[in-house]
Amino acid sequence: MQETVVVTEADSREGRSVATALLQDGGFKLTAALKDLSGPDAVQLQTAGADTILQDPRNLSSLEAALSVAQKCVVITTTDFQDPDPLKREIWQGYWLADSCKKQNVGHVIFLGQHHVHRKYGFPARHMDAKASINDYMTEIKLPKTEIISPFYFENFLYTFKPIAAGHDVYKLALPMGDTALDGISLAQIGSIVASVLKNPHCWIGKSCSLSADRLLLHEYAATLSQLLHPKQFQDARVSVRSFVGSYRGPGARDLGNMFEFWKKGSQRMNRAMTAELCPELQTFHMWVSENKEQLRRALEDA
Template sequence: MANRKIIAVFGATGAQGGSVARSILENKHFALRALTRDVSQKKALALRDLGAEVVRCDLDDAASVEEALKGAHGAFVVTNFWDHLSKEKEVCQGKLVADIAKRLGLKHVVYSGLENVDRLSGGKLKVLHFDGKGEVEEYFWSIGVPMTSVRLAAYFENFLTVWKPVKSPDGYYTLALPMGDVPMDGISVADVGTVVSSIFASPEEFVGKAVGLSAEALTIQQYADVLSRILGKDIRDAKITPEAYEKLGFPGAEELANMFRFYHMKPNRDIKLTHRLNPQIRSFSQFISDNQEAFKDL
């Protein structure tokens, strides 16, 4: 480990951070410092067994962030809006890491960012879990941290949980995602780690850039067709509108309706580049084939 440059990975026991951590361990180009709030949890111990240095780090504790980044060459930074539902808190966490990365002289930060939709739409659309990350992106660059932002498409994993097909009274299943006939970019979060590792390996190409990631873009009916074929069920696009979606009444319904409205604007997600950075990236069809067990209760 002493011979290799250290990449500190925030949220190393979560979905994005875990994917990045595993990829760094596998390609052996860098040494992994896995950052997590609970170093005794099972996933943290598993990373240690694979050769990672596991360090306690809490994004709300400046001293722990500073200690975690000391001696690191670079860092992968991910924040989780859904932990606390506060844009302000997410911005504070991101800016804290940026300030410490600047002070310690990190050579390359890869930040899991997204667009500032509020600014891009002239205040017409607020998507808090995007907007905060957009503010943090801008801050990293404004203070001169060598940073690459990766902007992920919708997670394929959502189709296993919150976007799982729902049975209609008529016996078929529906996908209620308000995209109309506009294709929606998607990616498996498990495949993101290899992309991020490739970016760390090519700083000269990516520092100072925002990179939109997507495995492929399908209409909701095309997503439904893939699910129908693999699962042997009749699954259809529910053809719900954003206006109807935001009235569904679950926590975050309006936030997500605005996200889909932003997706209608076709934000830049580069399928060709994503495949270059991870040649093994899975299509939606391959992802569902690998995860059929999640649908056994349909």
């Protein structure tokens, strides 16, 4: 008999990865909670066989009803840097989900968490601090939980941290990592890792899994891109955190800068061996670029 799994924020980047993997696995009955039931994500999931429900913070009754018949839940929370208080809002959502899972006796909760940044170093990275606080609360109320902590996503080079054009066929990677190696993984593989954990709860409940598929210096990321996307050439822009924060165009610049500062201080501590155990088909950065060359070229053309 298939176990029912609720995936929250199933129309987020992580949520789509998880929902897709669970449907492809075929061993689960998926209930996907989305912010928009008329969008393309909802239609795609419905077509693939998922039940979909609305995740509306103003009316969470449908989500609580779904949890009442679920055996497992994948809790994903996202940070809205446009909110007046993104930290407080995300923590509230996470606490509510934790309390609901506890109330409905959900047998296994997977939470996509993060490290404490402000508590450790005194500077905020609200998208990480919120998740760390939610994980602490889940532990406090004794949820049967597995925490999954993700590093930098390779896909960020397609979107959030796209290489910057610096001349004809020359691009700069403007991540403020200095001489510290950066752990990374493909977002597309998060879903299969979650599926592996869900299928082996006796091995993973009570554990925290810090993921990594590769660990490279920024100039090594650049060299891989140069090799596989020739004649385009990529270089480490050698930017400071201050310069990154000043030039980043999106919301949450200070938080993202502090995230890199946290990683630079050697606080990643990710586990590649554990990740490979959970995902035998794990892709290194070289493998990921090889598989996504055309998508990368299109992203650079749109830069």
